[in-house]
Amino acid sequence: xxxxxxxxxxxxxxxxxxxxxxxxxxxxxxxxxxxxxxxxxxxxxxxxxxxxxxxxxxxxxxxxxxxxxxxxxxxxxxxxxxxxxxx
Numbered sequence: 001x002x003x004x005x006x007x008x009x010x011x012x013x014x015x016x017x018x019x020x021x022x023x024x025x026x027x028x029x030x031x032x033x034x035x036x037x038x039x040x041x042x043x044x045x046x047x048x049x050x051x052x053x054x055x056x057x058x059x060x061x062x063x064x065x066x067x068x069x070x071x072x073x074x075x076x077x078x079x080x081x082x083x084x085x086x087x
Contacts, residue, residue: 027062 010018024033028040035041040061048055 024060024063026060033060 025031026033026038035058038060041058042061042064043056044059044064045054045056047053
């Protein structure tokens with residue numbers, strides 16, 4: 001028998017439900033994220049790469065750092081970065 005793996009596609013509603021079930025852990029406190037009470041809680045704006053629709057949400061700036069680093073081309077000095085605003 002072959003090892004065929006099926007790709008699971010979740011709807012936006014299912015993804016939102018999963019996010020609510022998973023409690024984010026702060027990399028500094030090593031406990032539950034305190035969100036709005038944290039200096040690193042930041043408003044990010046950008047575009048959904050699949051749909052092209054505008055996205056605006058609050059996120060932890062520390063957890064976004066790897067995403068921002070990957071979005072930057074190595075030698076061009078810029079890339080498609082999310083716009084980060086203090087919140």
